[in-house]
Amino acid sequence: MYPIAKKMSRDGSSVLFSTYGDAIGLVRREGLPIVESPTLALDFGGNGAVDVRWSLVKYGARAVFTILEQVASEIRCIRTYSPDVVLSDTRISTILAAKILGLPVILILNQFQVLVPRGRRLLTISRLVDAGALALIGRLWSLSDRVMIPDLPPPFTVSLLNLQVPSGLLKKAELIGPIVEKRCQDLPESEEIRKKYGLDDRPLVFVSFGGSQAEEFLKEKMVKIAMDFPRDMQLVVSLGQPGNHVGRGLSTGNLRVYPWIPSQLEMIKACDVMVGRAGHSTIMQAVSCGKPMVLVPIPNHTEQLSNALGAQRLGIARALRQEEFNRTSLLSEIKTILEFRSYGRRAAEVGGFAQRFDAVGRVVEAVTAFARK
Known part of the structure; x- marks a missing residue:
């Protein structure tokens, strides 16, 4: 809204x-x-x-x-x-x-x-x-x-x-x-966004969290995974803590962890894969920029489960149950999306339609x- x-x-x-x-x-x-x-x-x-x-x-x-x-x-x-x-x-x-x-x-x-x-x-x-x-x-x-x-x-x-x-x-x-603050075509180019955050041309994974109680459990697990993320990829994590300035984050090697990123759409446009919960707004932000996703729906949250399955049915996402969420399973899903380029092509097709x-x-x-x- x-x-x-x-x-x-x-x-x-x-x-x-x-x-x-x-x-x-x-x-x-x-x-x-x-x-x-x-x-x-x-x-x-x-x-x-x-x-x-x-x-x-x-x-x-x-x-x-x-x-x-x-x-x-x-x-x-x-x-x-x-x-x-x-x-x-x-x-x-x-x-x-x-x-x-x-x-x-x-x-x-x-x-x-x-x-x-x-x-x-x-x-x-x-x-x-x-x-x-x-x-x-x-x-x-x-x-x-x-x-x-x-x-x-x-x-x-x-x-x-x-x-x-x-x-x-x-x-x-x-x-x-999608109801988004800016349409993807009106954002800076991906290369410009990556340069702004000190990122290179390696595959970029963006993990986005909200600030609700339901996020805390997964957030703690993700931070631990982030500290041991493969060097051939880059990882940016937004912890969903509005009010904290982006510059206060942790930046080391291939990892960036920020309390809050004011323009998440920019990072979505710049990334190769987005990881997050399966809230409808989150999914539609990724859809608007034509980006494939790994979605981890909140357990017992039937709307999020339906959203994740719907995105997976369209061929633009992989759904991962929270009970199975760990370093091995997450990297497996990310690599599947990166290696099977059909996910990226399909997400770009849906994103092109969304831009209308x-x-x-x-x-x-x-x-x-x-x-x-």
């Missing part, structure tokens, strides 16, 4: 964020106005996996009350701010608040179906949720006036497994391509059209 907000601000529009959790710090660092709302999020275990049982215990019945609190908070915020249009990033509470107040709402969404992991202990509840959640949530999504999906149209749709679009949304939904889209411009255009009605 930041690229959209930034463009609208540059164009003279007034923007206000309503969010919670880790996103609060990110929005503040971007210098954008913000209102905090009640938190509703998944819990994670010590190994970074989604703790489904604890999340259900913690939020189960309370989730309804928390959503109602969010709706009340959103209503207060909207009444105070008096926007012309409401933009919801996968937030049901925002949609409900906007419609209660009679405002148009545009929904940004890449996952229509909510799935619970089908482990033995969760089989019954997963069947119940899968049977009822899509129908209920589909009705709530359909309250939106427009649904914009930040993915590519077939045959290059990454989140295909998550896009069982309810019938009530078919006429409202549009696949708009201007998702940020398309959303801003839709917001402007609703504001003028």
Whole structure:
């Protein structure tokens, strides 16, 4: 949403964020106005996996009350701010608040179906949720006036497994391509970016982490692997700690470890292989620059698993389970991508298709059209 907000601000529009959790710090660092709302999020275990049982215990019945609190908070915020249009990033509470107040709402969404992991202990509840959640949530999504999906149209749709679009949304939904701050073709050339970071022409692997609790377990393992990375490749690791300057990182031999890289898209464009979690935004950043990936989905996170499998199905990524993540398996996947050039060619093909889209411009255009009605 930041690229959209930034463009609208540059164009003279007034923007206000309503969010919670880790996103609060990110929005503040971007210098954008913000209102905090009640938190509703998944819990994670010590190994970074989604703790489904604890999340259900913690939020189960309370989730309804928390959503109602969010709706009340959103209503207060909207009444105070008096926007012309409401933009919801996968937030049901925002949609409900906007419609209660009679405002148009545009929904940004890449996952229509909510799935619970089908482990033995969760089989019954997963069947119940899968049977009822899509129908209920589909009705709530359909309250939106427009649904914009930040993915590519077939045959290059990454989140295909998550896009069982309810019938009530078919006429409202549009696949708009990756939402990125800058389109890859507008970035400096790869050689210029490598020179900026003191990198040579050896194969470059870029590892990108976010700052959430789910990243810490994998981050610790990756740092250990990084210290013993093959000398015939270069490795750049971003630890996902916004606010820390890129210059404070560790730089030794073929290794660069940075607390934070402000322009991750630049490093993605410069690299040969990207390694990261299987969040949709991460994947679409790599897709926008035509780069192949090694994806390590968060355990028990069904959206990320579906995303990783979708990218692998397209031939632009290798999916690696966290339980199997170690130096040997990671290097094997990286070397497979580098040696079998079909991954690079396919990623470049998909990236070329992605460059036809201007998702940020398309959303801003839709917001402007609703504001003028």
